[in-house]
Amino acid sequence: MPPSSTSFTLFTEAALARTAFAALVEREPQALSVVASVTDALVADPTRYAGPRWWAGTGADGKVVAAFMHTPPHHLHIAYATPAQARGLAAHLAEGHDSLPGVGGLREPTEAFAEEWATRTGVTGTVAMEIGRFDLPVRPRLSFAVPGRFRAATPDDAALLDEWNQQFYEAVDGHGARASSLDAHVASGRVGLWEDGGRPVSMAYASPANGGVTRLSGVWTPPELRGHGYASGVVAALSSARQDAGESCMLYTDLANPTSNAIYQAMGYRRVGDNVTITFGA
Known part of the structure; x- marks a missing residue:
């Protein structure tokens, strides 16, 4: 009780x-x-x-x-x-x-x-995911060159963002998950794209800040475009942009994915806490 x-x-x-x-x-x-x-x-x-x-x-x-x-x-x-x-x-x-x-x-x-x-x-509880919480106490850094450049998303990117955000949500929450619109985030300059060869290749967005803290999420590179460091580029650049705006950055990662955890830590993010997701069944 x-x-x-x-x-x-x-x-x-x-x-x-x-x-x-x-x-x-x-x-x-x-x-x-x-x-x-x-x-x-x-x-x-x-x-x-x-x-x-x-x-x-x-x-x-x-x-x-x-x-x-x-x-x-x-x-x-x-x-x-x-x-x-x-x-x-x-x-x-x-x-x-x-x-x-x-x-x-x-x-x-x-x-x-x-x-x-x-x-x-x-009921029976089963651990579905273990999640690390990371903050960014330093300026983000990249230890390698990423081809292309960062830019803020614009309303002209709406169709692509909707498609990628839906793919991200389905990958994280499973088939049938409904992603919300990023229009408000775009309007406030909180969605970043990485471009290479003149075309977008990766995205990330930052939540509106609460208590001075913004949470980076929606990090997505289509499978056929992975392996070039695009996600690292967009996360580092968007993190820098939010720091320049006076915000502190944080993000969550699946602890079962050693690649993403290593990338964020090399960038300067540090693990400050653990979350867990437990699913109930009969």
Whole structure:
């Protein structure tokens, strides 16, 4: 059961959730990056997910000390919590006969949630992915020359960006995943392209900054164009651009992919935390 000093408040409106988490986002911008950017996107477009929910864990002093989010059909996301708080929410949701496909987020509270959920519901939890969280405390650097050049994407690139972003989402989330439009990111100069021979060959985008932190994502090079360092070029250049704009950079990587992890670390990114994704089954 949840500790007596922690209570959970459910929000079903993105604007209310954003207000509730504002102070925690400022204090823990890296951990709250996904919650902050997804919540902002839902404020702008409430139709992006059906039935989104947020839970704020509140301490005895009334301050929000834990943050959880569920945007079906995705797993419950634990952005920031202690293992005890995560167990508390699992108990609370199990009592309400909630159904969840899985849970993901910070390793220790996510594992604690999964254990409590399995005990109370009888499901089995299977680790689907282990994820590293990286920040960039230095200027990004490339140890090799990458042919081509970086440029910011423009509205004329919309069709290509939609195609590549969909391919990225399907590769990460599986077939049937729906990628959202990058139009707003393009308009604010947050999508980068690498060109070689006058044509785009790789892309990446940066989330709107929350708490001064932007998250790089959507790094995609079509399979037939890989092996030339294009992804390294676009990530390094976009990271530099966001630093020049006064933002701190972070990103997530699949720890099962040693190539991407090595590339980002050689660039100057450092591993500062671990996330895990656990899928529930019978």
